[in-house]
Amino acid sequence: MKSARFLWLAAAVAIPALSRSAHGQQAEAIVTADRIYTADDFRPVVEAILIRGDRIAFAGSLREVRAKASRSATTLNFPGRTIVPGMVDAHAHLLGLGQALLQVQLQGASTYDEAIARIAARAATTRKGEWVTGRGWDQNLWAGKEFPTESALSRSVPDHPVYVQRVDGHAGLANATAMKIAGVTASTRDPEGGLIVRDAKGNPTGVFVDNAQSLIGRVIPSTSRAQRREAVVGAIAEANKWGLTGIHDAGESRPVIEIYEELARANRYNIRNFVMVSGDSADVIYYTNRGPRSDMYNGRLWVRSIKLYADGALGSRGAAMLEPYSDDPKNKG
Template structure:
């Protein structure tokens, strides 16, 4: 099997040569890679404590774990694994590297993240982990003092559920920072934002501003906006923030990919990429392979979506950029009470959350994407949104004959029992994030009550029903560190070992299942299991070296694992 992929055009050449230079590059790079492949360097990495889950007969099947002591690869493709007792080849033309006894695993795959947002988060105010609104404001003040030239101050990561007040933040508190610079800070889940008075004045927000469809302005007792905007209401502010330039996006993407590689990720599924961001990826690709592999989900809300769909699938010659799926958002998030529930929130009578699209528009986008031959990945968190999306899949998959596309629900967080059974029946993949459970445990039962919580973050119930779970983090909502996710999946505890025994511990995964969800099953969710997800001859040489043996340490220590090296396609990243 060749490790080199080519464009897969359904209706037209890639971008109809939208970027002439880029098209020429792709054709040229393909021929160069093909000619270079025959003379590619062979490398033997010895003295490793290697593990891989083998492919097995199909996704979701019981996977055998293999242990090996050396791996040989030529160029970007694995030639052979060696177990204890195997004679190693003697070849003066081969590069031999001593692995120093480190643990070697297949490269880990995050099946749901936001690469541009993560890159930007590295360049903005980080409010993650703040324990009070005042602490968040102090971070703003420090950042503003260090960056006085900025025309906007932006950031992300606040979570009022972690604050003693448990209240949404206000513009009044931000007056402690410089008041005449507009400010905007996204909630940890990206479904609410916090503005200062200058930003609201710039946007013309006052008590007469209506709540938009699918959104809400938080108001005081007299109806005046307090500074927090939920879901579609966020656009009142964000439309006034200067757009990022293409160069800004390229810088943020590259910084993000290198940072992700440092944490052991060799591939990510980028959930919701605009046409401009796709162009930034394409231009980065002209300088050579991307640092890690990116599986693009086109943004369902992009104005040029129909054009992107008409261009068909695309896979770069080096397989570091793949475009063949669409991300659509059905509802909001649980923490901001934007997730759409079938019945009222247990802690807010009369409120069921928000649908971000009308049911008719949701169906239209899903069917349009399916008809174009794209995998459809729909964000759905509340049980009402999940039911609606599954109803659509049940009707549309048959109508469009796309059962083999492995359509997905992103998050699949709160489910009715009868809907849990439908994932396997419809060949729909729940793309879930283990750390969401351990982050949300402090508020989820308050939002859902004792009955609905039984179908929330229900990994074991889904697996027992035959579903294939693709794991991820939803970075930068959560840390992209995949070992945080492995730890949460296996222990159902946070990194302070709480709660004792785990939160609804019956939903835990075994370590083998969790590792498979971050490797083979995440690859399966992107139609890439023939090339990625396990270390086997003919597959791509994506792997990581660790300082600790994940199968020998206590599960409570999984989140502390250190990544020593990350290799993508036979290249060490960051070397």
């Protein structure tokens, strides 16, 4: 059996160039493929669709579509392809994706050694003393499923401060250089809502859970607004590439939301984003006073909900439990 080749289509996102013809009229395109799924129970599969401007105007047989299209309509044929509606990710972090694309990618590392090798490779191309950051490691994929310790990482990358977050973002691993810069020692107390993982002697192992991540994060140089803006642009392109035409952005700050609006006004925001305001008091007050906003910038942005935080996540052992974790009997999160 041949593997299916898919195209994801949402006209308002995928084909913005069709919005106007050379004469200022709404341009049209007839799109055909082997299969076009509509997600419409009354007509789940069709032969063709008609795109008019930035909207899907009709879906049906090729004969029906041609009858409704103008003579100037462009025809786009995708033989051997299947077209499905654009997908929506119900829990995403758009800026986080963009920043991750610029960092060390640790997703899928099947061993701690493999994760270290990826970090060391990035460090080899980074000026001595500069930070190396990344995300995506998951100790549940490794033998023993235990949190890593900094010792092996520090031996492999001694000349750069390193901080790499776990796949869920609720924990991170620092090397010895990063902890030295942050001033983290055995005497450093766990912050409220956070945990510094320690060895039997009370020394930090390098793993910081939930609010404890701020102990390292506060000394990592912040990115500029221009860098964050370009990270968002890159994230949108990456999302579109994999068929994501809409997301629910689970917690963003006012400065980031303002970047979203700026890009949307400039017609550089090819995604539909239902944004949740992160539970920072000043931002919540600002957006509460502003009031809920829906369907802004031709259906690109919604800002009408707030994300609040209660505890951590299961994978990083920070979620609050009634009983201890089976592999960490002293920890209830």
